[in-house]
Amino acid sequence: xxxxxxxxxxxxxxxxxxxxxxxxxxxxxxxxxxxxxxxxxxxxxxxxxxxxxxxxxxxxxxxxxxxxxxxxxxxxxxxxxxxxxxxxxxxxxxxxxxxxxxxxxxxxxxxxxxxxxxxxxxxxxxxxxxxxxxxxxxxxxxxxxxxxxxxxxxxxxxxxxxxxxxxxxxxxxxxxxxxxxxxxxxxxxxxxxxxxxxxxxxxxxxxxxxxxxxxxxxxxxxxxxxxxxxxxxxxxxxxxxxxxxxxxxxxxxxxxxxxxxxxxxxxxxxxxxxxxxxxxxxxxxxxxxxxxxxxxxxxxxxxxxxxxxxxxxxxxxxxxxxxxxxxxxxxxxxxxxxxxxxxxxxxxxxxxxxxxxxxxxxxxxxxxxxxxxxxxxxxxxxxxxxxxxxx
Amino acid sequence: xxxxxxxxxxxxxxxxxxxxxxxxxxxxxxxxxxxxxxxxxxxxxxxxxxxxxxxxxxxxxxxxxxxxxxxxxxxxxxxxxxxxxxxxxxxxxxxxxxxxxxxxxxxxxxxxxxxxxxxxxxxxxxxxxxxxxxxxxxxxxxxxxxxxxxxxxxxxxxxxxxxxxxxxxxxxxxxxxxxxxxxxxxxxxxxxxxxxxxxxxxxxxxxxxxxxxxxxxxxxxxxxxxxxxxxxxxxxxxxxxxxxxxxxx
Numbered sequence: 001x002x003x004x005x006x007x008x009x010x011x012x013x014x015x016x017x018x019x020x021x022x023x024x025x026x027x028x029x030x031x032x033x034x035x036x037x038x039x040x041x042x043x044x045x046x047x048x049x050x051x052x053x054x055x056x057x058x059x060x061x062x063x064x065x066x067x068x069x070x071x072x073x074x075x076x077x078x079x080x081x082x083x084x085x086x087x088x089x090x091x092x093x094x095x096x097x098x099x100x101x102x103x104x105x106x107x108x109x110x111x112x113x114x115x116x117x118x119x120x121x122x123x124x125x126x127x128x129x130x131x132x133x134x135x136x137x138x139x140x141x142x143x144x145x146x147x148x149x150x151x152x153x154x155x156x157x158x159x160x161x162x163x164x165x166x167x168x169x170x171x172x173x174x175x176x177x178x179x180x181x182x183x184x185x186x187x188x189x190x191x192x193x194x195x196x197x198x199x200x201x202x203x204x205x206x207x208x209x210x211x212x213x214x215x216x217x218x219x220x221x222x223x224x225x226x227x228x229x230x231x232x233x234x235x236x237x238x239x240x241x242x243x244x245x246x247x248x249x250x251x252x253x254x255x256x257x258x259x260x261x262x263x264x265x266x267x268x269x270x271x272x273x274x275x276x277x278x279x280x281x282x283x284x285x286x287x288x289x290x291x292x293x294x295x296x297x298x299x300x301x302x303x304x305x306x307x308x309x310x311x312x313x314x315x316x317x318x319x320x321x322x323x324x325x326x327x328x329x330x331x332x333x334x335x336x337x338x339x340x341x342x343x344x345x346x347x348x349x350x351x352x353x354x355x356x357x358x359x360x361x362x363x364x365x366x367x368x369x370x371x372x373x374x375x376x377x378x379x380x381x382x383x384x385x386x387x388x389x390x391x
Numbered sequence: 392x393x394x395x396x397x398x399x400x401x402x403x404x405x406x407x408x409x410x411x412x413x414x415x416x417x418x419x420x421x422x423x424x425x426x427x428x429x430x431x432x433x434x435x436x437x438x439x440x441x442x443x444x445x446x447x448x449x450x451x452x453x454x455x456x457x458x459x460x461x462x463x464x465x466x467x468x469x470x471x472x473x474x475x476x477x478x479x480x481x482x483x484x485x486x487x488x489x490x491x492x493x494x495x496x497x498x499x500x501x502x503x504x505x506x507x508x509x510x511x512x513x514x515x516x517x518x519x520x521x522x523x524x525x526x527x528x529x530x531x532x533x534x535x536x537x538x539x540x541x542x543x544x545x546x547x548x549x550x551x552x553x554x555x556x557x558x559x560x561x562x563x564x565x566x567x568x569x570x571x572x573x574x575x576x577x578x579x580x581x582x583x584x585x586x587x588x589x590x591x592x593x594x595x596x597x598x599x600x601x602x603x604x605x606x607x608x609x610x611x612x613x614x615x616x617x618x619x620x621x622x623x624x625x626x627x628x629x630x631x632x633x634x635x636x637x638x639x640x
Contacts, residue, residue, distance in 0.1 A: 022622070023588070023615035023616070023622075024615060024616070049588075049615075051590055055513050056506065056507075056510035056513055056514075057510055057511070057512070057513020057514035057515070057516060057517050058513065058514075058517050059590050060506075060510070060514045060517070060566075060590075060591060061399075061514060061517040061518070061521075063399075063589075063590050063591050063616060063617040063618075064397070064398055064399025064400070064467070064591070064617065065399045065400065065521075067616055067617070067618065067621075067622075068399065068400045068403075068404060068618050068621055069400075071618070071621040071622060072403060072406070072621065079521060080517070080520035080521050081517065081520075082513075082517070092520075121520065124520070128519060
C-alpha cells in the first residue's frame with residue numbers, strides 16, 4: 001500500500017495552508033502557498049499578518065466581514081479574496097478558516113486553507129458580467145417603456161380637448177380611460193362653438209389602436225371640425241367624413257370609424273334643440289329631468305369610411321332643462337364583467353335609470369366609477385361625454 | 392447607551408460586550424437600514440448614499456424611543472454617523488464613544504487615511520466577487536424566519552449577511568466619506584478607542600481624531616484588527632465603563 005507522509009501532504013498539498021496567531025501573524029505556512037506568493041518562509045513567518053498577504057481591497061473585506069465572522073462563528077467558509085504576490089500579481093483564491101481552541105475552549109490559533117480560484121473566478125466573473133448585462137438591459141427596457149408611455153400620454157392628450165368649454169346655460173363633462181398606457185387609443189370627442197349660438201359636438205371610435213389608429217383619429221377629428229364650419233348639418237358633416245376616410249380606403253393604413261355628430265341649437269326657453277346623427281355608433285343615452293332614461297336612435301347610419309357616397313339621416317330631439325345627453329364608446333358596453341360576460345346595453349340603461357336625473361358632471365362621475373369598477377381588464381379604451389341643460 | 396455597528400456586519404458585532412454594559416445601563420442596539428435584519432422595504436439608495444441619511448436615522452431612533460441623552464457608541468464608520476448626529480442635535484447626546492473611527496479613509500495631501508481610490512474600487516470588486524454567495528433564499532433568513540429554522544442551519548456564514556447591492560452603496564458611503572471638518576464642531580464629551588494594529592483605522596488616524604475633537608480622550612486597546620469589541624471585549628468594555636464612571640454616568 002502506498003504511504004503518504006503527513007508532512008509532505010501539508011507542505012505540498014494542492015492548496016495553501018497557513019496557521020496564524022489570533023492577531024493574524026503567520027505562525028506556519030506551507031510550500032504551496034509560499035510558491036504561489038513568491039515569498040521565502042523567513043519573509044513571512046512571524047513578520048506578516050495573513051491580511052497583509054491580501055490586496056488592499058481584499059484586506060478591507062477581510063477586516064470588516066471575514067474576521068468578525070470568524071470570531072463569532074469559529075469558522076468561515078468559501079470567501080472569495082485576492083492574494084497579492086511578492087511581484088505584485090493578483091491571485092484569486094477561495095479562503096476558509098477555522099479557529100483551533102484549547103481544552104478550555106479558549107481560541108489558540110486560526111487555520112486557513114487557500115484554494116486557487118483562477119478558473120472558477122474567471123467563470124464567476126462571466127456570470128457576474130452576464131448578470132450585470134441582464135440588469136442593464138432590464139433597466140434600459142424599463143426606461144424605454146417609460147419614454148413610450150410618456151409619448152403615448154402626450155399623443156393621446158393632443159387628440160382630446162384639454163378641457164371642454166360649456167355652452168351658455170349648459171353643463172358638460174367628459175371622461176377618457178385608456179385600456180393601456182403603452183398604446184394610443186382610437187377614441188375621440190370634442191365640443192366647439194359654431195355661429196349663431198350653435199355648438200357642434202362629436203364622439204367617435206377609430207377601429208384599432210396604436211399610432212396608425214391615432215393618425216386616422218386626428219384626420220377624423222379635424223375633418224369633422226372643418227366640415228362643420230362649411231355646413232353644420234350633421235348628415236352633411238358625416239358624409240364629408242365618410243368621403244375623406246373612404247379616399248384612404250385603398251391605402252394600407254385605411255381604417256373605418258364609428259361616430260356620433262350633433263349640433264346644439266341656440267338656447268330657447270324650452271332648452272336646446274339637438275340635431276344628431278350617427279354612423280355605426282352605439283346609441284346615445286338621454287337622462288330626463290323627470291328621472292327617466294332611454295336610448296336615442298343615433299346608431300342608424302352605417303360604419304363611416306367603408307363605402308362610397310353614404311347618406312346619414314339626422315334625428316332631432318329637445319334637450320330640456322335638467323335633461324342630460326350622454327355619448328359613449330363601446331369600451332363602456334363591451335367591458336368584461338366579473339361573470340366573464342360583457343356589460344351590455346341593457347345593463348347600461350338600467351344603470352342610467354338608477355342615476356337619473358343627473359347633471360352632466362354627476363353622470364360622468366357615476367359612469368367613470370362604473371368603468372373603474374371593471375378593474376384592469378378593460379379591453380378597449382372608453383370615452384364618455386355628457387351634455388346637460390342646467391335647470 | 393445606543394450602539395451602532397459599522398460597515399460589514401450588523402448588531403451581532405456587540406454581542407460580546409453587551410452583557411458587561413447592560414449590568415447598569417439600558418442598552419439599545421440596532422441594524423442600519425440595508426444591513427442585518429433591517430426591513431428591505433426601508434431601503435432607499437439615495438438616502439443611504441451618504442452618512443447623512445444614517446445620521447438622520449439615529450436621530451429618528453432617539454426621538455421614536457424618546458431616549459434621554461444617550462451615550463452613543465459607534466463602531467468604525469458609525470462613529471462618524473454619531474458625530475454628524477451629535478452636531479445636529481447635541482442635546483440628545485451625553486457622550487460619544489468612537490470605536491476605531493476614521494473621519495476620512497482616503498489619503499488627501501498630507502492627511503493619511505490609509506487608502507487610495509483604487510483600493511476602494513478593489514473593495515467593491517471583493518463585494519462583487521462574494522455576490523455569488525448571496526441569493527434570494529438568504530432573504531428570509533436575514534429577515535428572521537422562525538418557522539423555517541433549517542434555512543439558518545444551512546448557512547455557514549449566517550451572521551452579517553447583507554444584500555450585496557445595498558452593501559456596495561454602504562461601502563461607497565463609508566469609504567468615500569470625508570468628515571474631517573465635522574470633528575471640530577463636536578461639543579459633547581468624547582472617548583476614542585483604537586487598536587494597536589488596525590489595517591482600516593491606523594493609529595495616526597486615531598490621533599488625528601483626538602487632536603480635532605476638543606477635550607476628547609484617546610485610549611489604545613491591547614487589541615489588533617478593526618473590531619476590538621470582538622477581539623478584546625473585556626478591555627473594550629472596561630475602557631468604556633472607566634470613561635463613563637469618570638463622567639459620572
